[in-house]
Amino acid sequence: MNHIAVERNRRKQMNHHLAALRSLLPESYLKRGDQASIIGGAIEFVKELEHLLQSLEAQKFLSIRQQDPTIHDENSNNPTQECEIPQLPLHFQKFFTCPQYTWSSIPNTNASKSNATMADIEVNLVQTHANLRILSRKRLKQLSKMVVFLQTCYLSILHLNVTTFDPFVLYSITLKVEEGCCLNSADEIAGAVHQILGLIEQEATLCIDSRD
Incomplete structure (x- = not known):
């Protein structure tokens, strides 16, 4: 009985987490409502967010460099030297x-x-x-x-x-x-x-x- 109760609780938590994950995903990343589709959509969404983060970090670097053109490498004693x-x-x-x-x-x-x-x-x-x-x-x-x-x-x-x-x-x-x-x-x-x-x-x- 304890094993059945533990398994029932695990499935309940899994369904709760999947529902929460689905609610966070844009509709374009949800082809179907099954577990595999939700997880697959989440993987693609995380990849997209990773690319967005890289782009924002790059824009931040370029913005800083435009304000101070001498910035190239903080570990270099002569940043302007190629x-x-x-x-x-x-x-x-x-x-x-x-x-x-x-x-x-x-x-x-x-x-x-x-x-x-x-x-x-x-x-x-x-x-x-x-x-x-x-x-x-x-x-x-x-x-x-x-x-x-x-x-x-x-x-x-x-x-x-x-x-x-x-x-x-x-x-x-x-x-x-x-x-x-x-x-x-x-x-x-x-x-x-x-x-x-x-x-x-x-x-x-x-x-x-x-x-x-």
Whole structure:
């Protein structure tokens, strides 16, 4: 009898929490009223709020920097000096908790240059949904090339947020892994993004060299 009472109380609490969760979700996130749909809608809503928070944090950083152009990196003794390896502004450090790729120095040899990391790249994969974050230098047609590349890999873009703070750009992308995608892990997705960014960087370098 005690076991039945405990189970009845657990189900009552679960139904109460699900009802409360459903009441907090916008209607657009509720396709049906079953438990799976409520939880799935809550996951999507939290992801949307996460992107909104990132956008607001980025706007806050840009607002502060516009008021004081010398602000770039609070850990740098010379904020206005441009370094080969840019320091990530403190407002964005928390976005990259476990990045698969981080900024690295570029060796002088051309053979090693293609292997150098040109961006902070982090991918979190949950079932068929991936959150991709990229911090890199802005390059011509960089975004359009990445979008085409992701679509070619059967990675559909569900949400895209772009924040710029010259000369860098921060991309926050929610992806859906479609059938036919050959990238089966977060590391593989990050590695593929790293490769396309490397090709974009090489093209940009060749264009600069040709103009010189």
